[in-house]
Each structure stands twice: as structure tokens, then as C-alpha cells.
Amino acid sequence: MSEHAPDHERFLAAVPALPVSDVARAVAFWVQVLGFTELVWDGEPTGIVRRDDVEVHLWAADGSAPGAERHLAGSASCRLRVTQVEALYARCVGHGVVHPRAPLRDQPWGDRDFGVLDPDGNLMTLYRR
Template identity: 65%
Template sequence: MDQPRFLAAVPALAVSDERRAVAFLQDALGFVELTHEGRGLGILRRDEVELHVWVADGSAPGAERHLAGTVSCRIEVTGIDELYRHCQAVGVAHPNGPLSEKPWGTREFAVLDPDNNLITLYERPARA
């Protein structure tokens, strides 16, 4: 069975607590933290995908607190069936976003991070 492999994305998720967000991404999706400078920013990577989480703390325009939990991103992966089973097993698969075929030709499912940012994981069909 093929292992999931993350392929491409460059999202920055607004969060209320970067340590909690980093722990979620590590535990639920297998990301590894690359750097943490203690200033409300976490940088993580899995395979070819890098994710940034930053604290929306109201400290500057564009960092308003209400932004945490309003972000979404889509990450292309391989091995979506195994990844979905893993996310179900650890309880992070979104109950309203189960693995399904979409009319636009992808298979995808969703998870919510601790702030309720929506992360959609999708796989394109193999090319013949």
C-alpha cells in the first residue's frame, strides 16, 4: 500500500495559539516543526509542503484576533485512503467533509484545526 505523500502548498494559517496549532499539525497530520522563535510563528514541513501558523493577536493591522479560525487551505496528497483512515482513527476527520469523489475530479476530505481553520486534503486521479 502506498504511503501518503504531501505534494505542494504554501498556506499560512491564522491561529490563536501557535503551540497548540503546531502540536495538532504534528500529531494529526505528521508535520515536523522546522523553526519556532517564540514570537507567535511556527513553521512546519511534511514532504514537499511547508505550512506556517501565526498568531492573530491584534498586535497590528491584518493580525486581528477574529482571523483565527477563518482560514482554509487545500493540500494535494497521494495515498488519500490511508491518510483518511489515519485521520478518522485520531478523530480529526471533519464529520461534514468525509472522503468523497468531487465533480471537479478529485477525491478529498477535510479536517479542522483547533481554531476551526478548514484544511482540505485532496488527491488527483492517476493519469493513464
């Protein structure tokens, strides 16, 4: 069977789920700094943000349950493919959130990328192929 056959299982998207110490603060970062919109159902904010085709889930690493230990906040990373990486870089520099060791640069594998730290220290790499 060919890997492109109609009945072949395919992965179509990934949604990063990042551990944060304060969901409201994390949502504000994604909305104010990166231009995402918070998703709300029945008037309740959820810790889910979306911009274009990218959705990110933000969950409380608050010690309330096994697997949600506080030390997990800030331990994650993800890569987000974007257009206009230079404009996003300028925006993030203006907000002071660019990782000090991850400025805008061309990578040997062909990506142009830079790193951003959220308030907890989770790393997001924004890149253009």
C-alpha cells in the first residue's frame, strides 16, 4: 500500500500544550505580544489561543494534580512556522521577549528563525522555511 493511499493514516496538525504557572498571564502574553486571540466558550476563558491556523493550549502547572507539578512551568518548547519572520522579530524585540541566545538567523538546514521566551521561560522558535 502506498503511503499516499486514501485509507492511509495521516497526521494533519499538531497543537502545542505548554505548562505555565499562571494561565491568565500566559494568555495575555500570547495575545498582546504575538497577536493571538483567546478562545472563549460560554463566557469562560480557557487557556487556548489561536492565530490563523495555529492553536496553542496553555495548562496550569500548579501542583493541583500528579503531572501538573509546579517545576514543569517553563520547561517546554515548540516551533511555529510563520510568514514575515522579520516583522515578527521586530515586534518581539520591541516587547523584549527574544531569547538572548536566539536572535534572528539563517540556519544551515534552510530555516530563518529566532527564539521567544514566554513569562515562564517556555521557548517558542518562530521560523520561515
